Amino acid sequence: MKVRAQMSMLFHLxxxxxxxxxxxxxxxxxxxxxxxxxxxxxxxxxxxGTGYPTGWEDQDHYKGGWHRDDKGRLxxxxxxxxxxxxxxxxxxxxxxxxxxxxxxxxxYGDLFSAPEADQQVTAVPISKITGKEMKIESGxxxxxxxxxSDTFARNDLSMEGVDDAVRAQMEELERVVFNYLxxxxxxxxxxxxxxxxxxxxxxxxxxxxxxxxxxxxxxGWRMCVAACPYKKVYYNWTTGKSEKCILCFPxxxxxxxxxxxxxxxxxxxxxxxLLYDADKIADMxxxxxxxxLDAHLGMILDPxxxxxxxxxxxxxxxxxxxxxxxxxxxxxxxxxxGMALPxxxxxxxxxxMFYIPPMSPVVSTIENDLVKLDLPEERExxxxxxxxxxxxxxxxxxxxxxxxxxxxxxxxxxxxxxxxRTFKRRQSLDGGVIDAATIxxxxxxxxxxxxxxxxxxxxxxxxxxxxFVFPPYHREMAIEELNDPxxxxxxxGLGYIQPAHRGP
Amino acid sequence: MTxxxxxxxxxxxxxxxxxxxxxxxxxxxxxxxVSSLSSQLLESRRLYWGSxxxxxxxxxxxVGHLAALAIPQGFRWWNxxxxxxxxxxxxxxxxxxxxxxxxxLLAWRRLSTPRIRAxxxxxxxxxxGIVAVQIITGIWIAVGYRWGSFWGTSVxxxxxxxxxxxxxxxxxxxPLPFVLKLHAFSFFVFVGAFPFSRLVHIVTLPLGxxxxxxxxxxxxxxxPGGYHGSSKEVQNR
Numbered sequence: 001m002k003v004r005a006q007m008s009m010l011f012h013l014x015x016x017x018x019x020x021x022x023x024x025x026x027x028x029x030x031x032x033x034x035x036x037x038x039x040x041x042x043x044x045x046x047x048x049g050t051g052y053p054t055g056w057e058d059q060d061h062y063k064g065g066w067h068r069d070d071k072g073r074l075x076x077x078x079x080x081x082x083x084x085x086x087x088x089x090x091x092x093x094x095x096x097x098x099x100x101x102x103x104x105x106x107x108y109g110d111l112f113s114a115p116e117a118d119q120q121v122t123a124v125p126i127s128k129i130t131g132k133e134m135k136i137e138s139g140x141x142x143x144x145x146x147x148x149s150d151t152f153a154r155n156d157l158s159m160e161g162v163d164d165a166v167r168a169q170m171e172e173l174e175r176v177v178f179n180y181l182x183x184x185x186x187x188x189x190x191x192x193x194x195x196x197x198x199x200x201x202x203x204x205x206x207x208x209x210x211x212x213x214x215x216x217x218x219x220g221w222r223m224c225v226a227a228c229p230y231k232k233v234y235y236n237w238t239t240g241k242s243e244k245c246i247l248c249f250p251x252x253x254x255x256x257x258x259x260x261x262x263x264x265x266x267x268x269x270x271x272x273x274l275l276y277d278a279d280k281i282a283d284m285x286x287x288x289x290x291x292x293l294d295a296h297l298g299m300i301l302d303p304x305x306x307x308x309x310x311x312x313x314x315x316x317x318x319x320x321x322x323x324x325x326x327x328x329x330x331x332x333x334x335x336x337x338g339m340a341l342p343x344x345x346x347x348x349x350x351x352x353m354f355y356i357p358p359m360s361p362v363v364s365t366i367e368n369d370l371v372k373l374d375l376p377e378e379r380e381x382x383x384x385x386x387x388x389x390x391x392x393x394x395x396x397x398x399x400x401x402x403x404x405x406x407x408x409x410x411x412x413x414x415x416x417x418x419x420x421r422t423f424k425r426r427q428s429l430d431g432g433v434i435d436a437a438t439i440x441x442x443x444x445x446x447x448x449x450x451x452x453x454x455x456x457x458x459x460x461x462x463x464x465x466x467x468f469v470f471p472p473y474h475r476e477m478a479i480e481e482l483n484d485p486x487x488x489x490x491x492x493g494l495g496y497i498q499p500a501h502r503g504p
Numbered sequence: 505m506t507x508x509x510x511x512x513x514x515x516x517x518x519x520x521x522x523x524x525x526x527x528x529x530x531x532x533x534x535x536x537x538v539s540s541l542s543s544q545l546l547e548s549r550r551l552y553w554g555s556x557x558x559x560x561x562x563x564x565x566x567v568g569h570l571a572a573l574a575i576p577q578g579f580r581w582w583n584x585x586x587x588x589x590x591x592x593x594x595x596x597x598x599x600x601x602x603x604x605x606x607x608x609l610l611a612w613r614r615l616s617t618p619r620i621r622a623x624x625x626x627x628x629x630x631x632x633g634i635v636a637v638q639i640i641t642g643i644w645i646a647v648g649y650r651w652g653s654f655w656g657t658s659v660x661x662x663x664x665x666x667x668x669x670x671x672x673x674x675x676x677x678x679p680l681p682f683v684l685k686l687h688a689f690s691f692f693v694f695v696g697a698f699p700f701s702r703l704v705h706i707v708t709l710p711l712g713x714x715x716x717x718x719x720x721x722x723x724x725x726x727x728p729g730g731y732h733g734s735s736k737e738v739q740n741r
Binding site: 076085095190200205216235238502 | 535536538539540541542543544545546547548551552555556558559560618619621622623625705708709710711712713714716718719720721722723
């Protein structure tokens with residue numbers, strides 16, 4: 001057993017309001033530079049929708065991720081090693097700028113300098129690449145809240161397998177429903193970007209699992225951009241280097257949450273340490289599709305297991321990290337309560353960011369100016385536990401996103417959330433009496449009363465210390481105390497040591 | 505020193521020495537600046553038609569030149585049978601024309617696409633010009649001075665070998681026609697421009713990819729007895 005630690009983020013989608021504060025915090029901190037204008041290391045997509053870059057889930061086109069070949073071996077979908085070298089001069093699977101959008105600004109100066117005229121002065125859009133006037137055809141979050149059109153939702157690849165009747169229903173404007181999907185780099189266990197990089201410039205940090213691009217070693221072959229199935233590696237057109245989400249490691253190393261998580265107004269994000277067994281990665285990634293999700297979640301080790309603790313210590317993970325793994329809210333949601341799933345586990349990269357799928361209202365119609373819920377009359381206390389198919393967001397759709405098309409894990413999670421909701425309502429509104437029926441309802445969802453209370457507390461009223469549990473990084477130990485710290489000045493931290501200029 | 509002695513006797517050492525020194529300097533201290541500077545993100549379709557012919561055509565011809573320098577007797581043996589000579593010459597010429605089409609398309613793309621113009625540095629145009637001169641003079645020689653793969657082994661190879669043995673004999677080049685001189689001279693200009701332009705990406709050809717493990721995991725060294733502040737690769741898979 002080779003134990004490694006992974007800093008993992010958890011997104012409670014039921015709490016996400018789609019405000020994009022995370023994206024803006026990240027943009028202001030990391031990508032407000034020339035060549036990086038179009039990059040959103042953190043983006044929030046309206047789903048169902050086509051996402052950013054457009055249609056990123058279409059791996060027939062982009063060739064992202066890994067697949068299991070006929071003999072059960074793991075293969076990079078983008079290329080073999082020799083094939084990768086053959087495609088250095090032109091990479092057919094690479095997204096183009098227009099798959100993201102042409103970054104733009106406006107000629108604000110015209111608003112002040114235009115001569116007096118009868119017409120209102122306008123600020124014309126100009127491209128941030130060419131500096132010339134342009135017509136804006138797309139932009140960040142162009143499909144936000146479906147962008148006033150059903151085109152985006154209609155073209156969502158994850159709608160595959162959703163009942164035609166349900167699809168037709170969703171395309172009616174008054175019945176439309178969406179949720180938000182914030183995405184950052186998944187800091188995978190088996191990253192396809194690392195596997196695809198001909199220069200070997202991308203690596204996974206052993207101590208916390210953050211996947212980073214060495215900007216000095218990157219030569220701009222841009223295979224990582226195509227190979228990442230989540231399209232979370234970006235090519236900086238000014239510097240000729242690839243860039244990606246760094247999980248704000250300089251902030252984590254000083255005990256602060258990443259900017260996206262820290263700024264989240266819905267407090268949907270949780271962060272903590274997960275321990276995993278690196279020896280099992282190869283086995284996990286080659287599992288057949290129906291066993292893949294269990295194997296993926298099975299990578300995460302129990303930090304209370306004495307055998308795991310012993311193996312962790314001998315792998316160089318110190319006691320404070322093991323303690324942090326025990327207090328990790330991500331561990332609680334993913335493993336103890338089984339409420340969170342990775343995004344598109346079928347890409348076989350071993351994504352290490354987890355999502356709690358969102359609840360949605362019951363499908364309703366309007367009859368005689370009254371809202372009529374599409375539920376049978378004999379329903380009891382609006383319990384949807386056995387009526388999950390009546391939720392507006394099709395279960396199959398969520399299953400396509402989070403559980404490789406298998407509805408059961410999604411149903412289980414939604415049952416947990418709905419039963420806790422009903423339990424808390426009865427507790428706080430119906431006189432506070434918890435009867436046997438309520439306890440039985442919790443038990444049907446696999447919960448005890450105490451567990452329900454714990455989940456409720458961590459979901460609804462967590463403090464910042466509950467949401468973000470960071471172990472001490474002890475960066476100072478990497479440079480011995482007796483050494484002159486000034487001798488290492490400039491070696492740590494982040495930023496261009498050379499000015500970001502295209503070419504020599 | 506005559507012009508010929510300077511261009512073919514001294515200049516090669518100057519540019520090669522500079523190429524090695526400046527490339528090493530850039531590699532050690534400004535490695536961030538070493539990149540293929542791909543512009544495929546900004547424009548893809550024209551690049552496809554230009555980049556593939558240009559790179560494959562030119563690199564194959566370059567390998568052919570280097571092979572002739574390394575094993576001239578092999579070339580003489582191969583060319584001893586006329587049909588094999590024709591085959592080699594036709595292949596070389598076809599590759600050169602393919603590369604010429606490629607560089608023409610690349611130049612057109614660079615000048616006519618607004619997004620590519622925005623990322624064009626003066627040095628990019630200089631590089632295009634140098635390589636274009638090499639390809640055009642190469643085709644000219646292949647057509648006008650047949651059969652280069654045959655006589656080249658007894659004209660250019662001894663000259664280049666004289667350079668390597670540090671007893672340059674520029675007089676080998678003196679009586680040659682102007683185009684041949686230009687072809688050789690433009691190569692030295694190419695070498696001179698190499699470390700100062702995007703051409704350095706040639707030496708970064710990632711052949712190591714074929715043998716390296718798929719994954720890389722790097723861990724900060726927290727061992728107090730170790731090399732401080734360094735990182736080490738702990739696991740490859």
